[in-house]
Amino acid sequence: MCRNQTPTRADESSFAEGDFGISWFSDGMLNVSANCVDRHLETRGDQAAIIWEPDDPEEPARRFTYRQLHEEVCRFAHVLKGAGVGRGDRVTLYLPMIPEAAFAMLACARIGAIHSVVFGGFSPEALAGRISDCDSRIVITADEGRRGGRIVPLKRNVDAAAALAPGLERVIVVRATGGDVAMDPARDAYYDELAAEVSADCPAEAMAAEDPLFLLYTSGSTGKPKGVLHSTGGYLLWAAMTFDLAFDHRPGEVFWSSADVGWVTGHSYIVYGPLANGGTTLMFEGVPNWPTPSRIWEVVDRHRVTTLYTAPTALRSLMKEGDEHVTRTSRASLRLMGTVGEPINPEAWRWYHEVVGEGRCPIVDTWWQTETGGHMITPLPGATDLKPGAATKPFFGVEPLLVDGNGVAVEGEGEGNLCIARSWPGQARTVWGDHERFFQTYFTTYPGLYFTGDGCRRDADGDYWITGRVDDVINVSGHRMGTAEVESALVLHEAVAEAAVVGFPHDIKGQGIYAYVTLNSGEEATDELRQALVKWVRSEIGPIATPDVIQFAPGLPKTRSGKIMRRILRKIAEGEVSPQALGDISTLAEPAIVEELIRNRAR
């Protein structure tokens, strides 16, 4: 087994232009898979590492002990090696929520390959872009996925993506549903057939702490999604330590994060955090409200879940179904509950606390980002006073700073843009293939600081309240979406001349997607076209990008230098009907556009 080698160095990072760079524990050595699997074999080899709950509640759940996990990860590692994957190679995973997703991630870590998990809800176009961006030659997928009783044609999507990503050479297909899919014998192979041929033991590569562990694509305010790169040592430490402390992990507990492994929450708190701590992690293939709105609580009861981690949007949608779907279940095993992904409104917080947790479970509202690797601002249960809607206090070593519009730090009580003043181990190291973009995106708005893109308020007790994004990123059902991405998808449609996308408050999703669309001359603004555009965006990006509202507009409000004034579009989308309330519009090239937009508001 690859033994950990304790580093003699810790933080060697700098946010300053000139000697910019992030590095922690640079002379340490470890293997993430050995730490998440092998290290536990002696003490808890027969304990469940992963419990898998299938989409269909009539089907049996599956359990994998640490010993079984070791075998599965080793086999997967050999299969990857057999396909020519080595240290530093990028492996794209496009999988449903099945245990093989965790096996594949840990197998990559075992052999020093870099995984890039792409959420199974993304379209072939979005998948192809992510395969090509990191020159990934191999994709691990499944025949089909299942979610809420519906089939997701994953292999078919990979075939479509392959046509757009010429560098893709190998596709390994996990048989999840057994559905009939087309196989190209020169490129595709079934995982089970390959796995039957290989050994169940595979030594873990010794990796340097600063070697990359994974990359994960996330939306920003401009351009295409960025491949955010995480390190081996710093990331694992951060995932492990935040899991242990924010969730007050105790041996024998069952932890359930209802996220998908396609998001960072699934990386840090379904796979790496729980397993690094020798915990038992629950993986759920389905959705919280299928076949009934009681499903999430039934899963809690069935597996005696002690800690539940979910998103406010899920809580809001279950809350509106009525308390009886909750109260008919026991939930006696629950001890602690958490939320992540977006600000939680106090009403949903109270419902979670009082109806779900019956007042007995603390709630940890954890603020963090793909780029931070793990929790940054979060209560520590039992130690921090909780407030509905507040992420409360920074985690150990985290130095938040609120800055006003002029870049001046706000002291004491007040509001500003949330920055972090110095590095922490779990911080992303770069953007794949574009270190300059990494620096420009996060470290130039306020020189010397990491800028999160979030607004935040600090109250008199020093507690932090995240108020939401202040850049052109919107948060739809806890999923980050760049308005620029939706706009580029829209303008690819032949009828569209120009598009501007903003968020607006949405009862369930938190934010909805509001698109202003200007058509090419000769195109007619019909309901059919509106529906066609919605479908178009879904097929370009995926269902999470579905516009809620499309307003056809004769023109967009622009400054004389041609910059779209989103502030105005946001206000109109929010329901503002008085031109006076929109603030200064005197710099607009055509102020009359604004009244026209208000008159034709789409909601």
Ligand code: 6R9
């Ligand atoms: C982990 C994750 C990050 C953005 C972040 C912020 C929002 C996440 C939050 C929260 C308020 C919380 N966000 N947690 N806002 N309270 N507890 O969600 O990562 O997908 O990268 O999104 O989500 O706006 O900037 P990611």
